[in-house]
Amino acid sequence: CNHFFEFFCVAILFPFQLHFRMSLLSEYQILxxxxxxxxxxxxxxxxxxxxxxxxxxxxxxxxEPKLKPSALKSRHxxxxxxxxxxxxxxxxxxxxxxxxxxxxxFCSYGYHVIVQDVRGRGMSEGExxxxxxxxxxxxxxxxxxxxxxxxxxxPYVGIWGLSYQGIAQFASICPENPYxxxxxxxxxxxxxxxxxxxRPDNGIALELYTRWMYWIHHTRHKEAKxxxxxxSFIADPIRHVCRLPVNKIHERVTGDPEPQGLAKLFLPHxxxxxxxxxxxxxxxxxxxxxxxxxxLVGGWFDLFLKCTLADYDALLQAGRQTPYLTIGPWNHTQxxxxxxxxxxTLRWFEAHLRHRNRRNCSGQPAVPPATTSQLPHFPLTTAPxxxxxxxxxxDSVLPVSLYIMGRYPGWRQFPVWPPPSTPVAMYLSSGxxxxxxxxxxxxxxxxxxxxxxxxxxxxxxxxFNAVFSGSNYNVTQEIxxxxxxxxxxxxxxxxEFIGRVRAVLYFxxxxxxxxxxxxxxxxxxxxxxxxxxxxxxxxxxxxxxQITPDGLRRVEIDMWATAFRLAPGERLRVTVCSAAHxxxxxxxxxxxxxxxxxxxxxxxxxxxxxxxxxPSCVIIPVTSGL
Numbered sequence: 001c002n003h004f005f006e007f008f009c010v011a012i013l014f015p016f017q018l019h020f021r022m023s024l025l026s027e028y029q030i031l032x033x034x035x036x037x038x039x040x041x042x043x044x045x046x047x048x049x050x051x052x053x054x055x056x057x058x059x060x061x062x063x064e065p066k067l068k069p070s071a072l073k074s075r076h077x078x079x080x081x082x083x084x085x086x087x088x089x090x091x092x093x094x095x096x097x098x099x100x101x102x103x104x105x106f107c108s109y110g111y112h113v114i115v116q117d118v119r120g121r122g123m124s125e126g127e128x129x130x131x132x133x134x135x136x137x138x139x140x141x142x143x144x145x146x147x148x149x150x151x152x153x154x155p156y157v158g159i160w161g162l163s164y165q166g167i168a169q170f171a172s173i174c175p176e177n178p179y180x181x182x183x184x185x186x187x188x189x190x191x192x193x194x195x196x197x198x199r200p201d202n203g204i205a206l207e208l209y210t211r212w213m214y215w216i217h218h219t220r221h222k223e224a225k226x227x228x229x230x231x232s233f234i235a236d237p238i239r240h241v242c243r244l245p246v247n248k249i250h251e252r253v254t255g256d257p258e259p260q261g262l263a264k265l266f267l268p269h270x271x272x273x274x275x276x277x278x279x280x281x282x283x284x285x286x287x288x289x290x291x292x293x294x295x296l297v298g299g300w301f302d303l304f305l306k307c308t309l310a311d312y313d314a315l316l317q318a319g320r321q322t323p324y325l326t327i328g329p330w331n332h333t334q335x336x337x338x339x340x341x342x343x344x345t346l347r348w349f350e351a352h353l354r355h356r357n358r359r360n361c362s363g364q365p366a367v368p369p370a371t372t373s374q375l376p377h378f379p380l381t382t383a384p385x386x387x388x389x390x391x392x393x394x395d396s397v398l399p400v401s402l403y404i405m406g407r408y409p410g411w412r413q414f415p416v417w418p419p420p421s422t423p424v425a426m427y428l429s430s431g432x433x434x435x436x437x438x439x440x441x442x443x444x445x446x447x448x449x450x451x452x453x454x455x456x457x458x459x460x461x462x463x464f465n466a467v468f469s470g471s472n473y474n475v476t477q478e479i480x481x482x483x484x485x486x487x488x489x490x491x492x493x494x495x496e497f498i499g500r501v502r503a504v505l506y507f508x509x510x511x512x513x514x515x516x517x518x519x520x521x522x523x524x525x526x527x528x529x530x531x532x533x534x535x536x537x538x539x540x541x542x543x544x545x546q547i548t549p550d551g552l553r554r555v556e557i558d559m560w561a562t563a564f565r566l567a568p569g570e571r572l573r574v575t576v577c578s579a580a581h582x583x584x585x586x587x588x589x590x591x592x593x594x595x596x597x598x599x600x601x602x603x604x605x606x607x608x609x610x611x612x613x614x615p616s617c618v619i620i621p622v623t624s625g626l
Contacts, residue, residue, distance in 0.1 A: 038108030039071030039080065044100075047123070050116065052140045059123035060141075061096055063103050063113040064150070079354065080110035084154030086353035087112040087145055089182070090161055091138060091168045093121045093128065095219045102342070106160070109346060110354070112150060116141060118168065120261075121219075128216075130265045131167055131194050131282040138172030139180035146179060156353040158184035160345050163304070163332070166190020167284070170311075175290035184352035186345045188297035189332055191307030192314070194282040195274040198266055200306070201558070202539040203515065204585035204593075206242050208303060208464045210249055213262050217254050242582035245596040246270070270594070285311070289318035293352045296323060297341045299330030300405065300534070301470045303462040306560050309500075312417055324348070325417050326393050326401045327563070329409075331462065331469040340393060405471070405533075406522065407494060407567035418499035418561070421621035426488060426572060428610035428617065434486040434574055438615045445607040448482045450511070450578040450589070452601040456482055458583035460532040461519065462560070471531045474521055477575065478530065484576040484608060487523055491625075495566040499621030501534050501559040505576070506552050506614035511604035515539050515587045517580045518557050520618060522564065523571040530573045534562040537584050539593075552609060559618070566625075574618050576608055 043064040049057035065085050071077040088111045090099050096115050103113040119137055120128030138159075145157050159169045159182045166187030174180040191197050198205050241252055247270075250256070250263035259267050269278040294315060298308035305327070315323035326344055330337040393401040398413035426434050430443040450456075460472035477483050503518040517537045521530035536559030538544070545555035566572065579586050588595050589602045610616045 037071070037074070038105075039068055039074050039077035040065035040108050040110050041068055042066075042104050042107045050141055050144045052119075052126075052137055054136075056119060056124075056126040058116055058119060058125070058137060058141065059096070060114050060116040061100065061103070063100075063107040063115070065107045065110050065112065067110075076109070083354050085110050085112050086154045086349060087114065087151060087157040088349065089113075089141065089145065089157055089159045090115045090165065091118050091134075091141070091159070092116070092161065092165055093118045093130075093216060093219075094164075095122045098219070102338075105342065106346075111349070114141070114145060128261050130164070130262050131171065132265070134168040134171035135174075135284075138168055139174045139177070142172065142174075142182055143180050154354060156183040156356055158182060158186070158345075158349045158353050160186050160188075160349075161190075162188045162338070162341070163190055166304075167192070167194070170284040170287060170291075173284065173287040173291050175287065181292060183292050183356070184349060185292060185294045186297065186341070186348055187294070187311070188341045189299060189302045189304045189308070189330075189337060191304050192284045192288060192311050193274070193279075193307070194265070195279040196307050196310070197304065199270075199274070200584075201537050202541060202544075203537055204246055204270070205303070205583070206246060206249075206585040207458065207582040209246070209262070209266065210241055210253065210582070211464050213250060213253050216261055242585075243597075245594060246585055247594060285314055288314040289320060291315060291318075291320075293321055293348070294323050295344060295348045296325050297337065297344060298325070298327045299332065299334065299337055300327060300403070300562055301329070301331040301462050301532075302337075303332045303464055303469075305462060306558070309417070309561060316416070322399050324399045328393070328403045329405050329471070332464055333466040333469065344393065402498065402563050404496070404498065404563045404565055406565040408565060412498075412563075418621060419623060421497065421499050421623045423619050424497075424622045425615075425617040425619050426574065427615055428486045428574065428576075428608065430610065432484075432486055434488040434572065434618075436488070439611050441612060443611050445508075445609040445611075446484050446576075447605055447607045448484055448577070449603055449605050450482055450514075450587075451603045452586055452588050452597045453599060455579035455581040455586040456480060456517070456577040458580040461535045461580075461583070463583050471533070473529045473531055474519070474575065475529060477519075477577070480577075482577055482579075485573055486575075487573045488571045490525055490569045490571050491566055493568055493625055495622065495625035496564070497566075497620045497622045498563040499623075500561045501536075501618065501620050503536060503557040503559055503574075503616075503618045504554065505557065505616045506548065506554050506609040507616075508552055508607045508609070509604060511578075511587065511589045511602075511606070512591050513539065513587050513589060513593055514604065514606065515578045515584070516555065516557060516606075517577050517584070518559060518618065519575045520559060520562070520620070521573040521575065522566065523573045525569045525571070533564055534560045535580075536560060537580060539584075539587065548614070550613075552614060554614075572620075578604075578606055 045062040048060045051057050088106045092099050099115050103115045107113045117124040119126040119133050169185045169187045170192040250259050296308050298305050312325050393411050398415050400414040400417045404412050427438055429435050429439045463469035519535035520533045523530040536557040538557045545553045588597045589604045
């Protein structure tokens with residue numbers, strides 16, 4: 001019954017997948033049409049091979065701006081004519097053609113643009129080793145840019161990019177040599193370290209690993225399919241591939257029994273901790289205290305959200321400059337993040353590249369302004385914000401811009417993340433209840449059986465999936481017998497919570513390697529449907545958590561973060577299960593986490609305790625409505 005219902009939901013959503021595939025280019029056309037008119041013509045210079053320190057040459061395209069004579073009535077064009085054209089660098093492993101039109105948009109607003117294939121990708125020479133050579137290659141590319149005659153008019157360079165391109169941005173930070181250091185960064189939906197992306201919370205990000213490998217494999221050469229069509233792969237189910245052992249997936253995807261690229265980086269070191277020698281070579285967090293002005297962009301349903309917030313904390317603690325942070329209601333594949341991110345980047349580069357040149361020319365110190373609101377802005381002609389199609393964030397008067405979902409959705413600004421809040425616990429209780437007060441007396445635990453052959457499927461949340469990620473309804477999960485759910489009574493007044501969410505669970509298990517997956521949802525007044533707000537996962541080790549005097553285990557689970565305004569009459573719901581496959585690799589209930597799951601794999605029973613001595617709860621950061 002569960003499989004039939006899931007199939008039915010997928011069949012219903014198939015037209016939306018098809019619409020997604022056909023509308024990618026039109027989304028970018030809408031983006032360009034909503035900006036104020038551009039003021040530069042674009043000249044393209046192809047097949048520029050930039051030499052690296054080891055003799056390898058990386059292929060790039062240079063986009064050269066030229067002011068339109070008819071555009072000089074615009075003050076943006078006059079600023080560009082007076083201050084010159086800074087440079088934007090975009091380094092991608094997904095083939096130059098996939099980001100040429102983004103580069104053209106930057107160029108049309110008065111920026112030289114270099115779009116480059118990273119090492120071993122497209123027409124670039126060398127071997128692709130994810131993240132391992134991006135530091136040297138990025139710095140060598142910046143050094144080459146600084147030596148070009150066309151760069152001298154406005155000698156500042158910023159780097160823009162999404163996902164892996166953001167990792168390459170962090171890698172390019174060069175505290176040893178300011179000449180090779182970028183002047184501004186906008187890492188969007190990205191991370192400064194690889195281990196936290198591929199091995200989140202001691203688990204294995206199986207879906208991300210598989211889809212990313214597929215995408216890299218099919219965009220590796222100049223003969224590759226157009227990346228806009230390859231992008232549609234992340235809308236398709238891949239559970240038939242993810243049923244394979246993780247160390248065999250690369251054979252199905254690439255056809256090569258020998259691990260290459262991402263598999264070569266990941267598989268030999270899959271069980272190593274983040275502080276191992278291998279993973280330290282692709283950990284760029286030690287560079288963050290030396291980063292240039294940085295504006296981080298994330299999404300509440302982005303699979304990099306936890307890493308984005310960790311990077312923000314590291315930049316804030318460094319204290320050299322105030323990092324900026326924007327989080328919208330986006331997942332990792334939503335083009336709304338590109339829409340808003342492009343506007344954010346234009347504002348950021350205006351402040352820290354073009355107008356930095358004005359301060360230098362006038363003899364004033366080259367220090368960025370306190371807020372980007374002091375500079376001319378690039379307005380958009382968007383409609384008012386809605387939940388499905390939010391507007392772009394407002395001009396950044398304060399460093400942190402957050403999109404508040406739920407009742408009366410819209411943007412709010414704060415001086416710092418997270419904003420001040422009061423932690424409020426919601427307690428799991430018998431009768432599938434979620435209460436605002438600790439349970440009284442003794443009540444029996446809730447339990448369920450986890451079967452590795454039929455794991456709870458992932459649906460909604462921070463998936464690497466263009467259709468099923470985000471704030472999707474959870475009906476396919478909540479009808480399953482291996483999912484516990486607990487629901488509050490309807491709230492009587494508006495309740496707003498913004499910040500990090502965490503769960504505290506007291507449990508017992510028969511599994512040798514148990515997983516716990518906890519999700520916070522908003523439920524409709526009639527209790528029929530619930531939509532995802534945030535969730536958290538943990539693969540437990542033998543030493544995880546605390547052992548209570550009566551032999552149970554107490555664990556805390558990081559459920560990432562959210563920003564939501566609950567309307568009167570709505571309810572909050574918490575679900576607990578032991579899998580979110582294939583988003584996270586399913587547990588096989590044995591000590592060998594890489595052993596294949598077979599029909600002989602043991603089942604396990606989990607007990608979640610929720611009584612006076614074992615107050616299992618989910619803690620939310622309430623900002624108003626108490």
